[in-house]
Structure formats: structure tokens, C-alpha cells
Amino acid sequence: MQKQRHYSDTVYEAEAGLWSNCLSVGDLIVTSGLTARGEDGKTIVGSDAYEQSQVIFQKLKDLMEAADGSIDDIVQMTIFVTDMSQNTKVWKARREFFTGDFPSCALVEVSGLAQPEILVEIQALGMRRCSAN
Template sequence: MSDRQPIIPKGMEAVYEKIHYASAVKVGDTIYVSGQIGRDEHMQLVEPREAQIVQAFENLKKVLAAAGAEMTDIVDLTSFHTDMRDLPLFMEVKDRYLTRDYPAWTAIGAAQLCGVPGYIIEIKAVAVLRR
């Protein structure tokens, strides 16, 4: 029997049903969070730039909460940026959400995210529940 459990937070069901991927998958005490972008519960792009980054972190936080985790449970964070000049702004927002127990972090430049113009950030994470 597999202990693999898809995590589908309320308001994110369309991603699972229409795009066919889980917002996260929980295996044991480990949570693998799919890339979270700056779209709202109506799947609409959030603007301006800082608001989009905040929304991506809020989405990440929502997925973790649905799995029974918190931001401090993140052990690995990967961010994808369409413009690396946004890195200082991203770091400023990141520091509002990750205030201690800092995870490993990799920032990657990308030409486009989600195949849709306008998205500037995508954040994926791995979290481990504390015992």
C-alpha cells in the first residue's frame, strides 16, 4: 500500500481537475509542492510585481497548510524568475515568509512561466513535517 497522498487545497481543485497535477504530493512526512505562481483563486494573474510574488507565497502557504505543514517546515525552495532583476524584490518578500529555519534555496532564470505571458515568478518547495 502506498502512502502517496495528493494535496488539493480548497480553491485549487481546478488545477487538479483541468490541468491534471496535484498542488502537492505527501509521502510519509515529506511534502513535494508543485510550482506556485501568482494567480488568485479564480486562476487570474495578480499584478503588480510585488503583489504577484506575495500571491505565489500565499499559494505556497495554503498548499502547505492543506498538508498539515507550515512555512518553517520547508527544507528546499526553488524559485523561477523571468527577470533576475526582480531578485531583490523577491528576497524582500521571501524574508516576510521565511523568518527562521531557512531552507536551501535555488533561484533560476526562465524565459517564460506556465506558457502564459505576465507571470514573473514560480516557487516550488519540499517540506518535511517535524515530529
């Protein structure tokens, strides 16, 4: 099986040699840690954990669809937050995107992310054709 890179017009892609936002091998789909950076790769979209999580879940949805999957095909996520007290805002946004059995998930508080304005980062692992939808 070959590794394949997937792109979405809605997700900023770093220059070659840094990272890939979404890769697949067979039916396995893996995303990098995604943040609420805008399409320019610089501007942070959203002023709180809820708004940033909405942006990130939309990116996950778009990348999963680019890889011929769906957001409900995500089976595992790791969510990094800079303030654990904001977890309910992240969960609220998550409920807006997932149906059926939600992915297994770890929520981890970290002392900081790539920029001080970034409050949430999410990485995910999915399997094509595993959702009931």
C-alpha cells in the same frame, strides 16, 4: 506509505490528469511550481515580482498547512523568474513569510513561464515537523 493529495480553498486546483499542487508521502511534502494565478486559475494577481511572490508564498503556506505542516517546514525551494534583476523583490516577499533558518534555494532566470504576465514560479519541498515552531 501512500501518496496523499492536499488541497486548499485558496489555491486553484487543475482538472484531474494535469498535475497536483501538493502531495505528501509520509513526512515529505512536495508542491508543484506555483504561480500568482487567482482562485479562478486564469487571472494573474500582482503586477510585479514582489506582489506575485507574496501571492505564491501565501499559497505555499496554505498548502503546507493543508498537509499538516507549516511554511517553516519547507527545506528547499526553486524559484523561477523571468527577470533576474527582480530578485530583491522576491527576497523581500520571502522574508515576510519565513522565520528561523530559511530553506535552501535556487533562483533561476527563465525566458518565459506559462503566460507572459507570470513573472515568478516557485516549487517547494518540505518535511513535516522539521521546524522549531
